[in-house]
Amino acid sequence: MRILHFVQSISDIHGSFFYLKKQHALLNQYGIEQYYLSYEKNQVDYKNELESISDYIYLLDNHTISDLLHKTIKPDIIHFDDVYSSYIINKSNKHQYFYELCKDMITVRTVHDYSSLVCPKFLTQGEKTYCDKPINKACLSKKCIHIDDYEMYKAYLNSLKRYDGLFYFSNNIYSIMRDMTIDETKLFKLPPLISRPHTYSYVSDKVILFAGRLVPQKGIAYLLKAMARMNLRDWKLIIAGTCDKSYFRKLMSLANTLEIQHNVRFVGHLPQQELFQYLSKVRVMAFPSIGHETYGFSGAEAIAYGVPVIAFDIEGIDEWLIEGITGMKVPIKDIDAYAQAMESLLTDDMIYKQYRENCIQWSGQLQLEEQTKILYSHYVNIYNKSKKN
Incomplete structure (x- = not known):
C-alpha cells in the first residue's frame, strides 16, 4: 500500500x-x-x-x-x-x-x-x-x-x-x-x-520544562506570570520551541519585567532525542495552553517519562492528564492557581512522588x-x- x-x-x-x-x-x-x-x-x-x-x-x-x-x-x-x-x-x-x-x-x-x-x-x-x-x-x-x-x-x-x-x-x-x-x-x-522509556529518573531539582510552538495561544506569557507569583525562588524554567523574533522579544521583556529572567532559559527547537533527554532531567512539565488542543503530545510524552503536568483546564488533554493523578488542571488563565499548583509539586516531595508513580503506572499502557x-x-x-x- x-x-x-x-x-x-x-x-x-x-x-x-x-x-x-x-x-x-x-x-x-x-x-x-x-x-x-x-x-x-x-x-x-x-x-x-x-x-x-x-x-x-x-x-x-x-x-x-x-x-x-x-x-x-x-x-x-x-x-x-x-x-x-x-x-x-x-x-x-x-x-x-x-x-x-x-x-x-x-x-x-x-x-x-x-x-x-x-x-x-x-x-x-x-x-x-x-x-x-x-x-x-x-x-x-x-x-x-x-x-x-x-x-x-x-x-x-x-x-x-x-x-x-x-x-x-x-x-x-x-x-x-x-x-x-x-x-x-x-x-x-x-x-x-x-512509548515508555526503559528507566525512570527521580528528579529533586526544581526544574520545569515547556515544549511546543511559542505562540500566544500556548500561554507562555501566563506561565511566566505564574512562575513570578510563587514564593519559591530557586527554580529553573526551560522553554523549548521556536517563534518569530518579535514574539521572542516580548517574552524576554516580560521575563525582565517580572524579574525572573535569570530563572528562565530559552533553548530553541529540540530534536526528538534531545527532548527525551530533557524529560529525564525535569521535575514538572508546564502545559499552559489557553486554547483547546486536539491532544497535546508534549504533555503526554512527559507523563510517559514519569513527569507530572500542570495545565489549564482545556479540551483535549483528558486523554492523558487525569486530574489529581497524572497532573493538575486549574481554571484557564488563573495565574494564582497555576502558581500554587506548580509550587506544590516543586516543594512537596511526598506529593511529587505520588504523582510521579501515577505517571509511570499510566505509561504502562503504552x-x-x-x-x-x-x-x-x-x-x-x-x-x-x-x-x-
Missing part, C-alpha cells in the same frame, strides 16, 4: 509532521510506503532530522503534480494532514488544483487542530476568547468573519462528509464531528504512538507495537471498504 500525505510544511516544529515521521518508521514493517507532498517550503531546515525520509518528500508544484499522482507514486490513499483554515486566512488557492485531482481517489483527513472544525480563526486570535463551536450564521452577525470566508469554510466543513476516513486523537474532537452528523463508521481514533497495529488496521479497513464500494 502506498500513502501520499499532503502536509502544510516539512518541519518538526509542527506536531503533525512530528507524528508522521514516527508513523513512517513504524509502518515500514507492514510494507506501507509513505510519501509527503508539502504545500510550502520548510520554514526551518532540519536536514539531519529529515534524513530518513528525504527521498520521499515532494514540494507542491502544479506543473508536475498530475505525474506525481498517476505515474511517479500512484498512491492508494491520499492522506490530508494540512490545515485548511490557513488557506482561508491567507487568501490562498494554491491547494485547489491538488484537491481537484484527488476527488476520485481514496481520501483520509486527520483533524490536527480546532480550526479544522470550528472557526478558521481559532489559531490566529492570540489571547482573545476562542469560538469552540462549529461556525454558523451568528458568526456573520458578529462581524468576526467575512461572508466570502464564511462560505468557503462552510463548504470545507461539508466536504468532510465525503472523506473515506477522518482521523482524530481525542474524544472531544469525536464528539464535535458526531454532532456535525458525520458518519461514525468513517471516524477513526489514532493511537498517540508514544505498547508501541499494539499502537502500530491499530494504525495499520485503520488504513487497511478504509482501503478495503472503499474498494468494495
